[in-house]
Amino acid sequence: VGSSVTSRVLNDDPTVSVRPETRERILAAALALDYTPDAFARGLKTARTMTLGLVLPNLAYAVNAEIIRGAERQAASKGYVLLIADADEFVQAGDAYRRLLFERRVDGLLIASATTGSRVIKDLSSQPLPFVLVNRRQPGLGVNVSLDDEAGTAMAVSHLAALGHRRIAHIAGPPDADTARRRLAGYRSGMAANGLRPASSMIVAAPFSERGGFDAATSLLNAPSRATALVTASLASAVGAMAAARALGLSVPNDVSVTGFHDAPIAEYLHPALTTVRMPLREMAEVAVRTLVGLIGGEASRDVTIATAPVLITRGSTAAPS
């Protein structure tokens, strides 16, 4: 049997017409020999690598792990394999950048990098490789898949307002992260919806880290007529905020309530257990992969905001003000 027929049979080419017997022989031989096509040879010929690149920031937080896992699984189910690149190096236009963008190693890129406006991101648009921004909106710059962070944060605010809190402060993320800006918007709209208008001193920007939350909460809780509740923009900063309250001799939730953003197993085991907004992170990663695969296939795609509603997980870190 010639290699042409073999290739077509093995690839289920619908245009092939082959005698059932020949097909059987090919299939049997392939099985007997454990034949698996060489991905690089195939990639060279078809100009499809069946590989997706994932550029992502700090892995130390469970949130990003959810994204990797969701993306990896969805990619696998679409026949793709996932290449991972560190955002820091990528964004500095290092080797990872060159390798993913120009060596034709990937058919498309998922960019989950958190900060905004880097030169690299701009390069992308003047360049034919399809890409999708994950958890990150940047109008005018290609397709993005993101969550309704605003609704999530507003939900946390409403929960606290319903408990009777009025002086609700916000530990926001870093201003260069668009997720931080959208969570801040959610804080504002949540306050407004509850008839509250926060003083600007009630909003403090901080990195998405324990340390960031600690420092921000310390300054917030040291202020005169301090807040009775802190809505934070990440899980890590909520942990830091609770630690800061304790360090000041304040009890959570008796003296001050704290909410986090995103959920992870540890939230339930903290002291007190953390009330937090659970966002559909895995779904976001899956949709991002599907969107990218569509783009690669030539589909026109639009931005998508994951419609699945955020869920507020109420635990011990929030209570009525005393």
Place this chain on the structure above:
Amino acid sequence: VGSSVTSRVLNDDPTVSVRPETRERILAAALALDYTPDAFARGLKTARTMTLGLVLPNLAYAVNAEIIRGAERQAASKGYVLLIADADEFVQAGDAYRRLLFERRVDGLLIASATTGSRVIKDLSSQPLPFVLVNRRQPGLGVNVSLDDEAGTAMAVSHLAALGHRRIAHIAGPPDADTARRRLAGYRSGMAANGLRPASSMIVAAPFSERGGFDAATSLLNAPSRATALVTASLASAVGAMAAARALGLSVPNDVSVTGFHDAPIAEYLHPALTTVRMPLREMAEVAVRTLVGLIGGEASRDVTIATAPVLITRGSTAAPS
């Protein structure tokens, strides 16, 4: 200029002899055209993909994120790119397995999967693809790079013994994880070194999770003549153990001391802050990559245990027994 010379100049082929002027022209043209060789074409010809596969388990824990990050950076600096595969799917011999093992997509594999004796792992040895086991020893099965988990755990035990504890219990990991077995061995040797011999009821196996630690600690702390200190085999189980103590009305560290294994930013912000053993995880990942690259290059390699000593980070979760 012919493509042969071009290729050799661009690849710095030492055997090429070329007029300086020609070389200049080639270099200038490459620069002007932003030329980057097609990785797949090169891979097809050279039979080197310059890609490494990383098979790893549950990403939800910061520990594994350290491994990815260390591996990714080291791979990048060696000119490699990192493909990621989910251990669950891989170990069940799913598509990821086929793709990484047989499609010649990678030059070698880093296996950081935690459990032991899977069929897939055995397949590997009857198969020419170089691989390195990361954080996981399996005698007779290829090269592994691991940490001195035993010393780390013994260190935690000695710290508690020095504080005056005698009834030190161990929340071990799952018995099918060799890291768990080595930490258990460290617990035993640490106890012996301090003249203590624990009753077998002082050792409880549990998954490496908050929940696992919670359940194990609950049973341990409900027992008669309960332990005054718990040495756990992971960060997550320490968090769970502290929660269990609280749930029983016991204070950490006044009634019971707790130690974790591995460090992450959150440990410092827990209540109380967690005493834990910091292991050189990133170094392990880097050495694993270097070892794998050596193997790919045909070097004979031996198992390596990272020599860098574990460090005990003493925080508020341990104190003298009251």
Place this chain on the structure above:
DNA sequence: CTGAAAGCGCTTACAG
């Protein structure tokens, strides 16, 4: 010192 040729392992028009 430089270039033409072969070939890596596939897929895909195309001819028989």
Place this chain on the structure above:
DNA sequence: CTGAAAGCGCTTACAG
């Protein structure tokens, strides 16, 4: 229905 041929973009002996 089946197979021979070209070609994807490189690298590497080899010939000039």
